[in-house]
Amino acid sequence: MPNELPLVVEDLSFRYRSREDWAIRSMSFSVQPGELLLIAGSSGCGKTTLARAINGLIPRSYKGELSGRILLHGQEYTRAPLSRISQVVGTVLQDPERQILGTRVLNEVAFGLENLGLSRPEIVAAAEDALKRLGILALRDRETFYLSGGEKQKVALAGVLAMKPSILLLDEPLASLDPASARETLAIVRQLADEGMTVLMVEHRVEDVIHMHPDRVMFLKDGEIRYLGPLSGMTEAVDYHHIKLPAPMVMERAAADPPPAPVTPQPERFRTAAEQPSAPLVRFENVGFGYDDEVRVLKGINLDIRRGDIIAVLGPNGAGKTTLVKHAIGLLKPKVGRVLVDGRDTHELSVAQIANTLGYVFQSPSHMLFAPSVQDELAFGPTNMHHAPEQIEAEVREALEIVHLTGYEKNPPLALSFGQQKRVSIAAILAMRSRILVMDEPTAGQDYKNYMDFMDAIVQMPSFEAILFITHDIDMAVIYANRVLLVNQGTVVRDGPPQEVLADAELLRGNRLVPTSLLEENLKHFPQTGRLLRAEALAHALRPTV
Structure with a gap:
């Protein structure tokens, strides 16, 4: 029904058959049309389990004890086949190796469209449109085996976008992308949401995702929703040791905490004899x-x-x-x-x-x-x-x-x-x-x-x-x-x-690298510190000595 919310999760809990603990517990939330929801949390917090429940892999491919319900546009898909759910929820997996089946890029992007029974001209046009949108039309006839990990990630996303799902579920879509490609992908995802597509993004790289202005953030811990609201509130609710936040935020908090334990890289002990070159x-x-x-x-x-x-x-x-x-x-x-x-x-x-x-x-x-x-x-x-x-x-x-x-x-x-x-x-x-x-x-x-x-x-x-x-x-x-x-x-x-x-900004731009807030803070203070440091250590290195 057109007026129904795209996604409603009601009191959802799940425990895998092989484990004693619940992977997710009593989760309830809803998502609006055109909303971009960032789902964050440490490994094992339940992010991927929630994604599997939404796209139907639970309970079809992953067995266990499930309670609660999920509504997609007001309908339960409990008994629907995965092929039907995939037309509503398009999923891009963490590891593109698990998603790519075609030997050539165009065949891969066209795979889902072929299963919808479209004509060949319609399939080719839709597949090429998806490739163009991601800026990878040049890969059209390449063999997927020889693509880089980042290129495979983009091809997997193109295959999902070609299907035009109403809900897009992205499980760590930035994991294999270079910084410029990540920014471009985030801009495309933001545009899709602005055009009305509902987007759920599971991502560890919170600092990168901040630039796309997610409408809300969900923070999970121990299988439960610990925060659901605007981004500004999330940065106060999480532990900076567990979620990577922008360097200035970390430095502000770390300055009030004890300094981090020093890390002494062992390989560098060989550099002490640098004046005696070895093979x-x-x-x-x-x-x-x-x-x-x-x-x-x-x-x-x-x-x-x-x-x-x-x-x-x-x-x-x-x-x-x-x-x-x-x-x-x-x-x-x-x-x-x-x-x-x-x-x-x-x-x-x-x-x-x-x-x-x-x-x-x-x-x-x-x-x-x-x-x-x-x-x-x-x-x-x-x-x-x-x-x-x-x-x-x-x-x-x-x-x-x-x-x-x-x-x-x-x-x-x-x-x-x-x-x-x-x-x-x-x-x-x-x-x-x-x-x-x-x-x-x-x-x-x-x-x-x-x-x-x-x-x-x-x-x-x-x-x-x-x-x-x-x-x-x-x-x-x-x-x-x-x-x-x-x-x-x-x-x-x-x-x-x-x-x-890394101090050569023009060099970085020319090679699709984007300076991070930590790099910028380090370069700004390098005359004072004389070295590059993690945010916590930089905060203490800049404290005035008494």
């Missing part, structure tokens, strides 16, 4: 590569990874970042030039041999998780590296503690949430104790407290001689990196200290 751990010599003969993804890459480096790799979606690091671990071999690991050409080494030096966390956990239990997953690498049984037990235990997954040893990894899967994949590499840790988008699907905790622990682990991480989160580079690689169009555009690379 690089990894060397790229004029490396060129393409997945086919026509398109070069990497062009003339020359760089060294040395002991003591903590490197943040930044750049736009499709820039070649993941392709570059896959060369370091031997998953890809150069078409031109060579990559040396400990002085040996990767053409002469197996991936297993290189794993003793480099441990690699994939961007998508589904690309590396396979074992029947978390315990088996974490023990696999150390076992193949012939670690002693008692050593493996200690390595697995410590890795689980670092990523906050103690107690999950018997769980099947692929039955966990995307964020938990990501942490399992990180823990699996931590347990191997390789000399260099390489992580592709380690914060994807993670709440602020989780990723700050595990990053603090990782950089302080004495086993790592160097750490390299690909990220779209500039604040990760501000807080943890001592070196920034800016990659675009298959080349290293800039390589240097964060305070130099």
